[in-house]
Amino acid sequence: MNEQHMNAAAYLDVKGKSVDACLDRLLPDKAAFPPSLHEAMRYCLFAGGKRIRPALAFAAAEAVGGNPDLLVEEACALELIHTFTLIHDDLPSMDNDDFRRGMPSTHKVFGEAMAILAGDALQTEAFTILACGYSRGVHTAERIVEVIKILAEASGSRGIVGGQVVDLESEGKMIDQARLEYIHSHKTGSLIAASVLMGGILGGASPDDIQSLRRYGEAIGHAFQIADDILDVEGSQEQLGKSTGSDQKKGKATYPNIIGMDEARKKMMECYESAIDAIRSFDRRADHLRDLALYIIRRQN
Amino acid sequence: MNEQHMNAAAYLDVKGKSVDACLDRLLPDKAAFPPSLHEAMRYCLFAGGKRIRPALAFAAAEAVGGNPDLLVEEACALELIHTFTLIHDDLPSMDNDDFRRGMPSTHKVFGEAMAILAGDALQTEAFTILACGYSRGVHTAERIVEVIKILAEASGSRGIVGGQVVDLESEGKMIDQARLEYIHSHKTGSLIAASVLMGGILGGASPDDIQSLRRYGEAIGHAFQIADDILDVEGSQEQLGKSTGSDQKKGKATYPNIIGMDEARKKMMECYESAIDAIRSFDRRADHLRDLALYIIRRQN
Numbered sequence: 001m002n003e004q005h006m007n008a009a010a011y012l013d014v015k016g017k018s019v020d021a022c023l024d025r026l027l028p029d030k031a032a033f034p035p036s037l038h039e040a041m042r043y044c045l046f047a048g049g050k051r052i053r054p055a056l057a058f059a060a061a062e063a064v065g066g067n068p069d070l071l072v073e074e075a076c077a078l079e080l081i082h083t084f085t086l087i088h089d090d091l092p093s094m095d096n097d098d099f100r101r102g103m104p105s106t107h108k109v110f111g112e113a114m115a116i117l118a119g120d121a122l123q124t125e126a127f128t129i130l131a132c133g134y135s136r137g138v139h140t141a142e143r144i145v146e147v148i149k150i151l152a153e154a155s156g157s158r159g160i161v162g163g164q165v166v167d168l169e170s171e172g173k174m175i176d177q178a179r180l181e182y183i184h185s186h187k188t189g190s191l192i193a194a195s196v197l198m199g200g201i202l203g204g205a206s207p208d209d210i211q212s213l214r215r216y217g218e219a220i221g222h223a224f225q226i227a228d229d230i231l232d233v234e235g236s237q238e239q240l241g242k243s244t245g246s247d248q249k250k251g252k253a254t255y256p257n258i259i260g261m262d263e264a265r266k267k268m269m270e271c272y273e274s275a276i277d278a279i280r281s282f283d284r285r286a287d288h289l290r291d292l293a294l295y296i297i298r299r300q301n
Numbered sequence: 302m303n304e305q306h307m308n309a310a311a312y313l314d315v316k317g318k319s320v321d322a323c324l325d326r327l328l329p330d331k332a333a334f335p336p337s338l339h340e341a342m343r344y345c346l347f348a349g350g351k352r353i354r355p356a357l358a359f360a361a362a363e364a365v366g367g368n369p370d371l372l373v374e375e376a377c378a379l380e381l382i383h384t385f386t387l388i389h390d391d392l393p394s395m396d397n398d399d400f401r402r403g404m405p406s407t408h409k410v411f412g413e414a415m416a417i418l419a420g421d422a423l424q425t426e427a428f429t430i431l432a433c434g435y436s437r438g439v440h441t442a443e444r445i446v447e448v449i450k451i452l453a454e455a456s457g458s459r460g461i462v463g464g465q466v467v468d469l470e471s472e473g474k475m476i477d478q479a480r481l482e483y484i485h486s487h488k489t490g491s492l493i494a495a496s497v498l499m500g501g502i503l504g505g506a507s508p509d510d511i512q513s514l515r516r517y518g519e520a521i522g523h524a525f526q527i528a529d530d531i532l533d534v535e536g537s538q539e540q541l542g543k544s545t546g547s548d549q550k551k552g553k554a555t556y557p558n559i560i561g562m563d564e565a566r567k568k569m570m571e572c573y574e575s576a577i578d579a580i581r582s583f584d585r586r587a588d589h590l591r592d593l594a595l596y597i598i599r600r601q602n
Contacts, residue, residue: 028458028459032458032459033463033467033483034458034463034466034467034470036466036470037458037462037463037466038458041458084421088417088418088421091414091417093412093413093414093417094414094417111394112394113392113394113395113469114466116389116392116394116395116417117389117462117465117466119421120385120389120420120421120424120457120462121457121458121462121463123421123424123425124424124453124456124457124458124460124462125453125457125458127428127449127452127453128450128453128454128457130449131446131447131449131450131453132450134443134446134450140442141441141442141443141445141446142435142442144442144446145432145435145442145445145446145449146432148428148431148432148446148449149429149432149433149435151428152425152426152428152429152432153429155425156421156422156425156426156429157329157333157335157338157339157342157422157425157426158329158333159425161338161418161421161422161425162334162335162338162422164418165335165337165338165415165418166334166335168414169335169337182334
C-alpha cells in the first residue's frame, strides 16, 4: 500500500509502533536502578497511548519534504512530556483520577511520591533525549536547540502547567468562554501545536511553512480539546478508558456546558476547517496532516 | 579588591546577586498569568539560597580562562533545577518538611497541587532558559546542547530523581555505606558536578580540563553532602533554617550515623583533598574553585 494513501488510523498504528519501539530502546530498562522508578515511568508511558503528537510531528515533517524516520527520537520527547503531565494531572491533589487509559492511574499502583517522581523524571527524560539525539548527527545543533525551546515553552508555566493551574482554580466555578479557551489552548493546544512545529523544523520547513504549520497546529489543538469535551459527555467508559461525564462530576467547565453541544460541534468544525485552510498551499505530501485533522475530530476515544 | 583574592563568601555574595537579578529578569513576573503559579515559583526561588551551584559554574569557567559574566543565564538554570527538587522533596508524600530556608515550605503556603506544579514549571524553565540563551549569540549551539544534556542527565532518573527515590525507599531502614553513597552522589552530587562541568564547557574547557573538572566536581559534591549530614547533627536550627536532627527524626541514614562522626569528618576531608588535587595543574585562575571547596566543608548552613 502506498504510504501516501494510508488513512490516519493506519498511519497512527504504524508510526505508533515505531515510537513505542524507540521509547523502549531509549528509556532505562525497568530493571535499571532504581527499578521501582523505572517501572513507574514505563507504566503509564506504555499503557496504550495513541501517539497522536509524534504522528503530527512526522506528518508535519513529511508535509515540508522531510523524512519522518529521522525524527523518531525527537518525537518520543513529545510523548514523554505528555505522559508526565497525565501522571501529575491524575494525582490526588489535582484531578484525583483513579483511572487512565483504562488502567489504574500511576499513583494508585505506585503511590503518590513515586507518581510525582516518575512524572518529574519523564519530563527530564524528554530533554535528555532531545539533547542526546544530537550525537546521531542527523540534525544540526541549531535545530535541536530550537525544538528544545519550543517543547520547553509549550510545557511550562506559560504552557501546559499554566493551563493546569487555571483548570484547577476554575473547578466548580462559572467561567466564561475566554477562560475556557485559555485552559484548553495551554493545557492541550500548546503541546499539539509544538508537535507540529517540531516536526516542521526538523523536517526543514521554510519560514513560510512554519507560519502555516503554526496556524494548523493551533487550530487542530483547539479542535482536539473540543472533541475531548464532547467525548466526555457522549463517549462510553469502555471507549474512553475513564468514566464518562468525569469532567462534569468534577465541576469542570467544558465546551458543551458553556456554549451548548450544537455550538461546540460547530466550533470544532470551524477549527478543523481553519487547520485545513492553513495548509491549503501544501501539496499531497501534507495529506497525512489532513487525515490526522479529520481523525482528531472523529475519534471515539 | 582584586576579584582573584575575594574569599568564597564574598564571591558567593557578588555572584549570588547577579544570579538573583538575572533570575528575576528571566522569570515571568509574579503578576504574569496565572499569577498564583508565578508567585509560587518565585517564593522558594528567592528565599535566600546561597547560589553555590551557579558560583561553582562561574568559578569553573574562570579556571579554564572563560568569562563568568557570559554564563549568568545558563547558571540560573542550575538554581531552577535545584529549587524544583527542593519543593518536591518537601511535599507531604515525600520528606514532609514544613520549613525550607527558614520559611514555611512551598506546599504549606500555596497548597500541595500548586507546589507540585510550581516545581514542574521550574524544571521546564531551566531548559527554556538554556535553549533561549542561544539567541544571545554568546555560546555555540553545540555547547548549549552539551550543557542541556549534562543538566538533564544530572536531574533525571539516573540523577537527582533516582537519588530521591532510593532515599525515600531507605527511610527507617538499615542501609550500608554503598547505598548511602548512591543516594548522596545522585541526590546532591550529580547537580554539583554538573554545575562545575557546565561552567567549564561554557568557559571553553579543553578535554583534559573537562576530566579534571569532572573529578573536582564529583569530589566536592561528595564533600558537600557529608558536610550537610554533619551540620544536620551539629548545626543550630537558626543556622540551618530547618530543624536540627531532622534527618535522624525521619529515620534517614547519614554519614555520622553509619560510619560515626570522626570517620565522617575524615571522609569529608579526603573528598576535599581529592577535589583540590584534581585541579592541581590549574593556575591561579582556579583559586575561586579552591576557595569554594574550602567554603563547602566549612560552611555553617
